[in-house]
Amino acid sequence: MFHMVLQNSIAGMAIGLLYGIIGIGVCLFWQTTGLINFAHISSAMLGAYLFYTFNVMWNFPIVVSFALAIALVACYGIFILRGVVHKQIMKRRGGRLEFIVATMLLNTFMVNLVIVIWGGVPYPFPRIFGSPMRPLRIGRVAVQHHSLWVLLFVTALVIGLNYFFKRTLTGKALRATAQNRDTASLMGVEVEKMTSLSFALSTGITALAGILLAPIYFVSVELGGGIIGIKGFASAVIGGLTNPFGALIGGLLIGLAENFAVFYISSSYRDVITFVLLVFFLVARPQGLFKRM
Amino acid sequence: MLIALLVVFYPLIIRDSYLVYVMNRSLIHAMIAMGLVTQVGFAGQISLGHAAFYGIGAYTSALTVLRLGFPIWAGFLAAVVLCVLFSIFLSIPSFKLSGFFLSLTTIAFGHIVWVIIVNWHDLTNGPFGIRGVPQLSFFGVQLNNTGYYYLLVATICLLYLFIRRITNSHIGRAFMAMRDDELAAECSGVNTRVYKVLAFGISAGFAGLAGAFYAHLSGFISPESFVFAESAKFVGMAVTGGLRHLLGGIVGAPIVTHLPELFRFPGWETYYMMAASLLILLIVVFMPDGLAPLLERGFNRIFGEGVQKKGGKVNEHLGN
Numbered sequence: 001m002f003h004m005v006l007q008n009s010i011a012g013m014a015i016g017l018l019y020g021i022i023g024i025g026v027c028l029f030w031q032t033t034g035l036i037n038f039a040h041i042s043s044a045m046l047g048a049y050l051f052y053t054f055n056v057m058w059n060f061p062i063v064v065s066f067a068l069a070i071a072l073v074a075c076y077g078i079f080i081l082r083g084v085v086h087k088q089i090m091k092r093r094g095g096r097l098e099f100i101v102a103t104m105l106l107n108t109f110m111v112n113l114v115i116v117i118w119g120g121v122p123y124p125f126p127r128i129f130g131s132p133m134r135p136l137r138i139g140r141v142a143v144q145h146h147s148l149w150v151l152l153f154v155t156a157l158v159i160g161l162n163y164f165f166k167r168t169l170t171g172k173a174l175r176a177t178a179q180n181r182d183t184a185s186l187m188g189v190e191v192e193k194m195t196s197l198s199f200a201l202s203t204g205i206t207a208l209a210g211i212l213l214a215p216i217y218f219v220s221v222e223l224g225g226g227i228i229g230i231k232g233f234a235s236a237v238i239g240g241l242t243n244p245f246g247a248l249i250g251g252l253l254i255g256l257a258e259n260f261a262v263f264y265i266s267s268s269y270r271d272v273i274t275f276v277l278l279v280f281f282l283v284a285r286p287q288g289l290f291k292r293m
Numbered sequence: 294m295l296i297a298l299l300v301v302f303y304p305l306i307i308r309d310s311y312l313v314y315v316m317n318r319s320l321i322h323a324m325i326a327m328g329l330v331t332q333v334g335f336a337g338q339i340s341l342g343h344a345a346f347y348g349i350g351a352y353t354s355a356l357t358v359l360r361l362g363f364p365i366w367a368g369f370l371a372a373v374v375l376c377v378l379f380s381i382f383l384s385i386p387s388f389k390l391s392g393f394f395l396s397l398t399t400i401a402f403g404h405i406v407w408v409i410i411v412n413w414h415d416l417t418n419g420p421f422g423i424r425g426v427p428q429l430s431f432f433g434v435q436l437n438n439t440g441y442y443y444l445l446v447a448t449i450c451l452l453y454l455f456i457r458r459i460t461n462s463h464i465g466r467a468f469m470a471m472r473d474d475e476l477a478a479e480c481s482g483v484n485t486r487v488y489k490v491l492a493f494g495i496s497a498g499f500a501g502l503a504g505a506f507y508a509h510l511s512g513f514i515s516p517e518s519f520v521f522a523e524s525a526k527f528v529g530m531a532v533t534g535g536l537r538h539l540l541g542g543i544v545g546a547p548i549v550t551h552l553p554e555l556f557r558f559p560g561w562e563t564y565y566m567m568a569a570s571l572l573i574l575l576i577v578v579f580m581p582d583g584l585a586p587l588l589e590r591g592f593n594r595i596f597g598e599g600v601q602k603k604g605g606k607v608n609e610h611l612g613n
Contacts, residue, residue: 036393105574112567275401
């Protein structure tokens with residue numbers, strides 16, 4: 001019995017960390033703009049599709065297609081999201097509401113675009129993260145290679161982001177912009193550039209999550225279909241929205257809750273857990289898990 | 294006058310039964326969008342879960358008629374009442390939350406309702422849906438598409454008068470005060486909780502009515518019609534028409550519903566959904582005020598301003 005619980009926790013943690021990565025993207029976006037991007041999850045879908053195109057269709061090496069896919073999605077973030085949607089809405093004095101609706105419609109459009117370009121049929125993801133049929137066995141516990149890869153990527157991402165925000169000048173400028181735009185611009189920070197950079201970071205990180213999620217969900221429009229996006233929002237909310245690494249913990253919580261719900265209750269109500277957690281945290285602890293009021 | 298005539302004779306001019314059916318669907322959507330204009334545009338309480346109320350309405354009416362054997366009007370009544378009850382429940386989080394957080398809550402509500410509809414096989418027959426929902430009939434004559442069209446136009450006119458009455462009364466002023474500044478509204482003696490429940494209730498009631506109409510119009514309902522994308526579409530309709538304009542819903546819904554049909558040229562089958570969604574996105578991004586104020590201005594310029602035009606305008610948008 002114990003080894004089943006352990007195995008479930010590891011699988012839940014792996015997928016939870018992926019929700020957490022999406023949550024990090026949500027947090028970075030929220031910090032600099034004070035907005036939530038409802039087209040957020042479209043970058044995960046785009047990332048997975050672009051990686052598939054480069055790696056499988058055009059036979060690029062894995063690392064190259066990885067970098068290209070993430071860079072292209074970051075460009076999508078800068079030029080479409082920031083350049084067209086965000087700027088136009090700000091110019092016309094649109095508020096949160098217009099941004100919510102516009103990004104939601106952008107998401108619908110991206111899903112339709114993907115269906116037009118790649119077709120609606122899901123593609124199997126290449127087995128670069130190990131075959132799910134042959135897991136690693138430690139005693140009686142079976143661990144997917146994919147879970148280990150996720151752990152590796154998350155560790156690298158956390159170290160990289162931490163270094164970027166604490167040690168580099170650009171990272172510090174970004175944090176200054178998040179704290180107070182006017183003061184930052186008085187200190188000589190190019191606020192507009194920093195906002196664009198945060199769009200690129202947020203979409204790029206989400207693209208990474210999308211590529212890592214693809215072995216579980218396949219390369220399909222389901223990645224952009226909303227529910228995974230809500231899980232990303234939920235993990236960001238649980239982490240407190242201003243704390244990117246809190247989002248990882250929030251994601252972990254959701255992943256574990258989900259996996260144990262499937263294990264003990266029923267798989268048909270798996271997604272309800274996330275929504276209940278989301279509403280509970282929004283109503284009861286809007287400041288997140290860690291901060292005090 | 295011309296436009297009123299166009300509305301009255303639309304099904305007789307367009308003899309294609311499918312197009313009349315699409316028009317009926319768009320009128321049903323217009324009801325939901327009208328509710329959203331009241332709730333989101335006037336009261337400032339965003340909701341991205343209206344497909345849930347639409348679904349609750351459709352399933353309630355269908356099940357009251359099919360399982361319990363009540364007459365159809367009782368199904369309609371049950372749909373509206375149940376939706377209003379659910380909306381009171383949903384409006385509780387809105388006491389504390391607003392903006393993005395409220396929208397996330399309503400999204401979560403919509404998904405939960407959808408998951409329940411899919412998984413509660415005994416009640417809703419799960420993903421297979423419910424077949425054979427009876428059509429409406431008056432005095433023993435079953436309504437066809439044209440009949441439905443006139444019934445829906447009449448209903449929408451009534452709902453429009455209802456909304457106009459509400460927004461011009463102290464309730465509407467309280468809504469707008471709450472939207473613009475909640476704290477200031479409370480300081481001026483507006484009990485925001487009551488008005489929030491009211492705003493949620495009105496729009497949920499509209500959505501429930503629309504759901505009941507949909508169930509009895511199409512005769513078949515399945516969870517497919519009540520997914521989150523539909524909620525997004527409803528809000529998109531309200532914004533396309535103009536969120537802060539009384540006619541927003543009536544203008545937006547027919548346009549958004551008909552757009553994919555317009556792009557349905559031969560050879561374009563794969564592109565029409567993409568083209569339609571792109572166009573709606575562009576309207577929202579570049580014209581956040583929506584199309585209704587634009588149409589109103591154009592109308593006034595052509596015919597001059599006058600009170601007697603007010604009635605005509607309602608019909609113009611219906612006919613487009």
